[in-house]
Amino acid sequence: MPQSAVNRQVLLKARPDGIPQAEHFELVERPAPAPGPGQVLVRNIYLSVDPAMRGWVSAVANYSEPVPLGGVMRSLAVGRVEASRHPDYRPGEIVTGLFGWQDYAVADAAAIQRKVTETDLPMTTALGVLGLNGITAYFGLLEIGRPKAGETVVVSTAAGAVGSCVGQIAKLKGCRTVGIAGGATKTRLCRDEFGYDAAIDYKQGDLSAALGAACPAGVDVYFDNTAGPISDAVHARLAVGARVVICGTASAASWDPPPPGPRVERHLLVKRARMQGFVVFDFAARYGEARAALVEWVRSGKIRYREDILEGIERAPGAIAGLYRGENLGKRLIRIAAEA
C-alpha cells in the first residue's frame, strides 16, 4: 500500500428511528491507517450488508453496543492482509472479521474472525453461506429449532441469505420444508433453487389458508426472520411441541415501543410450544463445526446460495434499506476492490 493511500469510510451520521436509510450515513475520505505492533492491516474486498445492522445502529437495547455516532459503520468484511506486524498473518492472506464499511481496517489478531482457506470456493461465500448467514441458519435451526426427520419446518424470508440455508439444511435432515417469501420470483426460487416442498407468497391471497394447505399436520418448527403478521398466521398453526426460532424481526420498522400484535401465550400454552430468541454470536466457540458442515454441503452441491453484489462503497449507505424493501435476491454484498 502506498503511504498516501486513501481510506474511504462510511460513518454513522445520524441515528435512525427505524430502518437505516442512505441519509443516516456519510462517506468520508481519510488517510489509510498503519498497523501497530501485533496488528494487521486489511484491505477490504467485499463488505457485508445484513438485516441485523438495523439493530447495531439502534440506541434501543440490543445484543451489542450501538455503533457510535461518527463511527465507522460496523460490518463484516472479507479482505486481503496488506501488511502485518503479527507473526500469524502474512500479506496476501484472505481474512474475515468485523472490519467495517471502509477500504482499510487495522485489526488486532483477536478481531480477525478467521483465515479463509476454501480457495476453491468464491471469496464471497466467506460472508454468506460460509459466513454468519450460513452459521446462523445452522445453529438456529439445529440447536434452537431441533428439527426431527418427518417434521414440517416453516421459514420466513425463505429465499434470503439465512432462510434459504435453513430450508436446505432442514431438507437434508429429512424435514418437509415450507418457505414464505414475497413475490413470484422469490417463491419460484424457493421451490426451484432451494428445494422447498412448498412456497407461499405472503403478498398474494390468504396466507393462513395457504399455510393450512401446506402444513396439514401443523408447523413443528418455525424459523422466524420477520415477527409480524406473517408470524401471526404461523403461530395459529403450531403443532403440539412446536419450536419457534426467533432469528430476526424484520417486519417492524421500529421496536421502540414494540408494535402490537395478537398475544401468543395461548397458542404456546395449548400447544406446549417454545419460542426462543437466538443470536449467533452466542455460538462463536462452535463456528468451526458449522463451517465444516457447510463447506462440505456447498462443495457437494447439497446447499445452494444466491448473491446480490453491489459495486462500489458509495452503494453502502442505501444498501440496508434496500434489504428491508426486499429488493435483493440472495446475500447482499458490496464489492469495493478487485479480488486479486
Place this chain on the structure above:
Amino acid sequence: MPQSAVNRQVLLKARPDGIPQAEHFELVERPAPAPGPGQVLVRNIYLSVDPAMRGWVSAVANYSEPVPLGGVMRSLAVGRVEASRHPDYRPGEIVTGLFGWQDYAVADAAAIQRKVTETDLPMTTALGVLGLNGITAYFGLLEIGRPKAGETVVVSTAAGAVGSCVGQIAKLKGCRTVGIAGGATKTRLCRDEFGYDAAIDYKQGDLSAALGAACPAGVDVYFDNTAGPISDAVHARLAVGARVVICGTASAASWDPPPPGPRVERHLLVKRARMQGFVVFDFAARYGEARAALVEWVRSGKIRYREDILEGIERAPGAIAGLYRGENLGKRLIRIAAEA
C-alpha cells in the same frame, strides 16, 4: 349408600364466551349410579375449582376435549370409595380423580388418579398443594423454568394455589423470588406467608418501576399465570437467557381471537430468552416424583399453603368466575360432604 341416594350434579348448560359464570351451569338431581364390573363408586367430599376450567368448557382449541353441553362439569375431586367392584379398591379408601362436580362418580380404575395415603395431612391437600396445583408448580418451575441458585424468579398470581407454591420452591432452590399479586392482602401474604423476597401489588402504582426496583439484575425466570399487561411489564425486564413459563393466561376474558399486546419477539431475540407453554398433564408419568418432594416439604413446613373452602355444591356454578375476580385467598375447594 342407600339405593335411593340422590346424585346432585352440576351440568354445563351453555358454553360461555369468556369466563364461565353461574348461569352457564345448572344443578340437577339424578339417581346415584351403581358401579359396573371393574368399577368403583366414589362419594365426592371436596370438589376442585381451577382457572383451567375456563379452557375446559371452551370450544376453542385446547389441550383437552371441551366438556360437552349437558355433561357433568369436569373437575378434580377427592372422595371416599363407597362401593367397589375392583380388587384394588376397598370401601373407605380415599381417592382422587377427575370425578366431576357431582356427589357420586362411577370410575374405572384407570380414571382414579391415586389413593391418598398421607393421612397425617388434611384431605384437602390432595387437591391443592399435593394435587395438580403443587405438581404444576413443581414441573413448570423446575422442568420448564429451570431456575439456578441466585437467579431472580418472578411469579404472577403469586399468592394463588400454583403461584404460592412456585415462589416457595424457587426459594428452596436458592433463588431470589418476586411475587406479583393484586391488592395489599395478597402481597402481604406473599411476603409473610410464602417467603417472597419482594411482592408487588399490580393494582397500585407503576408496575414497571416496581419490577425494576425488585429485579435490579433483570428477570431470569418468569412463571406466568396471566399473559396480559402484567406480563408485558415483565417481558421488558427479562435478563439474558431468561425463561418464561406460560402456565396460565388468566388476564384475558377470551382468547378467540387472541387479544392484542406488544409483540414479544424483539425481547426474546435480544435477550436470547425462551417462552414455553406448559401443561401439567404431559408430566403424568412423573407425578409421583413431584408428590414425594411436595409431601416432604409440606410435612417439614418448608412449603405453606392457603385454602379457600366454599360450603355446598350449590356454590360450584359461580366459583370459577370468583377465581377470575381474585376473590379467593388460596386454593379454592367446595366441600360437599363430611370427611368422615
